[in-house]
Amino acid sequence: MKLLFSSLLLFFALLLVFCKKDPPTLNNKIEGNWRVTYYRIDNVVYPDNIKNGIAFKSEGNNKGTIWFAEHRDFANMRDTAIGSYTLDENAKTLQIKWKDVLSPYGVTKDAIYNIDLVVDSLMLGRIEPIHNAIYDTILVKAIRN
Secondary structure (H helix, E strand, O other), X not given: OHHHHHHHHHHHHHHHHHOOOOOOOHHHHHOEEEEEEEEEEOOEEOOOOEOOEEEEEEOOOOEEEEEEEEEEOOOOEEEEEEEEEEEEOOOOEEEEXXXXXXXXXXXXXXXXXXXXXXXXXXXXXXXXXXXXXXXXXEEEEEEEO
């Protein structure tokens, strides 16, 4: 009986050692809903009465879909941007192809952002502007919902 118990104990110990999970990827870590806490376009920091949100949906292989919802209370405006993203985990950059929802031809606009993720705190800073962009710099900070 002791031999059977010892054998089972050894089997489960070996099973735990050899069945470790892979560490989560950056793509897995950013997936979910985020509440924007800081939003700057060029040199204008938008006030606290802006309620913004970002959502990432992973599609595997460092790719996925992104939604950015912007609500400005003072102007009673709401804007939602949708796009697809590709992550470069080594360079910690996020390339986003924003879809122009106003274009009947499905025009996309590309931008590359530095991504900094620490636990439940996310920062995106655009490093390569969109061709013919209205804005030069964008910085977004967010926390996980």
